[in-house]
Amino acid sequence: MKLHELHINDFKFFSQVEGDSPLLKIDGNHLLVYGENGSGKSTIYWALYTLLECSFKKSDDEVRKYFKKTGDESLVNIHATGTNNTYVKTILKDALGNPKTYRVSRKSSDMSIRANTDIRESNMASDFINYRVLFKLHSSKHSNKNNLWNWFLEEVFPYVKKSSDPCLIEFEALKEGPTKFLDLNGNQLFPTASLQDAPSDEEKIFYRNYRDYKQKWVTWHFWLETFLTNITTRANDLINHDFKYNFKIGLNIIKKFPTFQATDDKIKWTDPEIIISITEYEGIQNPAIKKPHTFLNEAKWSAIGLSLRFAILETRLYTADLKILVIDDMILSLDMCNRDVLLDIILNNYVNDYQIILLTHDRFFYELAKSKIAQNGIANWKYLEMFEDSSGTFPKPLIIEKTNQISKVWQLYHGKEFSMAANCLRKATEKLCNAYLSRQERINVNYSVKNLHEMLEAFRTKGMANGLNQNNLIKLIEYKNRILNPSSHYDIETPLFETELKRAIETIEALSIEANINV
Known part of the structure; x- marks a missing residue:
């Protein structure tokens, strides 16, 4: 659809x-x-x-x-x-x-x-991509690290799905920690690894909360590593073949399992880091480039951002209405x-x-x-x-x-945007002259390009010879000074200007139809 x-x-x-x-x-x-x-x-x-x-x-x-x-x-x-x-x-x-x-x-x-x-x-x-993708990426050039996590978090992950849901839904759930349980004294506690050796079976059973949480944490980060590997491969293809730059990038993650004690109110969460590196530069494998974000110029840095973003787009292989x-x-x-x-x-x-x-x-x-x-x-x-x-x-x-320039002029006119309509009409007139006159008729004897007034004179001369409406050809020169000259728009709010503008549009439209030229 x-x-x-x-x-x-x-x-x-x-x-x-x-x-x-x-x-x-x-x-x-x-x-x-x-x-x-x-x-x-x-x-x-x-x-x-x-x-x-x-x-x-x-x-x-x-x-x-x-x-x-x-x-x-x-x-x-x-x-x-x-x-x-x-x-x-x-x-x-x-x-x-x-x-x-x-x-x-x-x-x-x-x-x-x-x-x-x-x-x-x-x-x-x-998918939705706007200027912030590159703006935020360029902001990272001023940092001291090669960590792109914040850029991915703000400009990439909101548009990425893991299975059937946005990937950040599961990520935000992981930041809350494992599901708490009630101990024998009625206290709400985080399950920890030590529950595996708890003295009572009633508490030992809640070890599964910890085990399940850790497995989800491992699974999410494995998904992230796979995702980064896939988009890096495609991004490098775009960098090399579309942007024509001779370098390749790598994305690796540094992760740390959260720490927490049973009695903590919240877990101590550490966001992973996504470290960008240059794996190849001008044919040199693993060059010693410690800070890619400062080594590469803005054009190459932009190419990386665009390539990653389009690589992510191509992972969205879904069918939909x-x-x-x-x-x-x-x-x-x-x-x-x-x-x-x-x-x-x-x-x-x-x-x-x-x-x-x-x-x-x-x-x-x-x-x-x-x-x-x-x-x-x-x-x-x-x-x-x-x-x-x-x-x-x-x-x-x-x-x-x-659709064409004249249609645009009429829409601006009816929208009471008279100054823009007059400027647009000037462009339509220039287009009419350029299409009607031959290249030789558009240049002076010294090979300089004729200005609008000179082109209108040439248009009138040729139009008269070809039998175009004489009245409209004469009016065209008059309207050039009163309507088509930007300096004439000082009295643009007056009813007289509105009326003359309407007549000028009608005249140029009639001439374009008569000359069979779509302007």
């Missing part, structure tokens, strides 16, 4: 919407979103993450805390009154168009999301070379197994992704752009589907 509609109501930056009105119609496509800072782009990430993650919550209150107006963990829109029903809803459809709807909110009727088998399976099969890969602003810590590799990895490895939702605030990366998608001939992508709509009482997202 594929995600077709995403409904978000009074959740984070998204305010109240009309009843049953989908905020995003994805229609089963992959989704590429450009969103300027403050546009609410990341709300898409957190809405999907919250809906899927709530399937593993142990109580209704653990779900409701996200959808109540008050509380430190509230995700309700700050402008919501508290009487509105904050919710996230998805509509999935199979190949035949048969729908399935999932919804999460504070309502009792939506608590069925907890323990919902289909949503749990979708959560296990999907929904398999989505949501990536939000992963490029913040990446140089240009690694940005290119990141796109190649996503487009080459995951578009067939996952429905991709790629979010970015970087315009260049957005255009680069569009170009690569087109070059690779990958079908079923939808392109959206998001801006902050400040025309109302409080800001809200303005979402524009990027």
Whole structure:
């Protein structure tokens, strides 16, 4: 099944919407979103993450805390009154168009999301990766140890399952220690190894609590060692073949069984350490690199983080109603070379197994992704752009589907974003001129590229000769100074500017249709 509609109501930056009105119609496509800072782009990430993650919550209150107006963990829109029903809803459809709807909110009727088998399976099969993955990893470069435990704990393990449950559920249970028992005097005690030789059979029987706990501790850490071995193998493959770096890493754990006395209130727990090492560098086996995190530059350190994260993604070999890969602003810590590799990895490895939702605030990366998608001939992508709509009482997202430049201009215009609409119209005009004029017609006699005014003059001359609408060609030059010149936007709030902008859009749209050019 594929995600077709995403409904978000009074959740984070998204305010109240009309009843049953989908905020995003994805229609089963992959989704590429450009969103300027403050546009609410990341709300898409957190809405999907919250809906899927709530399937593993142990109580209704653990779900409701996200959808109540008050509380430190509230995700309700700050402008919501508290009487509105904050919710996230998805509509999935199979190949035949048969729908399935999932919804999460504070309502009792939506608590069925907890323990919902289909949503749990979708959560296990999907993955969410954002900028914090690399940000937290780069923070570890300032430490004095090669220990990546905290990075794994915060940015990796929350997304990793052991058998059918998140791996941290069992880990947190282990930190509580073995199950206590009542001794013959009625005291609650931790079972210890000494119970094996206890004088009474009544107490000796509780040795099994200690034995079972130790076995669970050993089993969990064996699972961790196996998991690290598996992802290291795949990560090294990505480092060498995709990022083209000539080094390999190793991950080893240092573990210590907790200590406790029978009468202790709590056990003395020590988190394991995950030690990173360089096992091969430029063809040299086991080089004497004591501190890989300071020896490697940021580009290589980023390559390690991405390779490990994608290696972990490939361990999630689950079938489910929904398999989505949501990536939000992963490029913040990446140089240009690694940005290119990141796109190649996503487009080459995951578009067939996952429905991709790629979010970015970087315009260049957005255009680069569009170009690569087109070059690779990958079908079923939808392109959206998001801006902050400040025309109302409080800001809200303005979402524009990027079909062509003129469509974007109209959506900005109707959203009262006149300055952005005028700037976008200028780009549409430049695109029209570039497509209509030959290369020779776009350059001056001294081989310099013509500016917009010169190109419009050439467009008018050629258009007149080819029989394009003369009236529109004359207006085009007039609108260049009054609308298409950014310095003319000082009176942007006046009704006159709004009217002239509308006429300019209509004129350029009419010329593009007449010239049979899609702008």
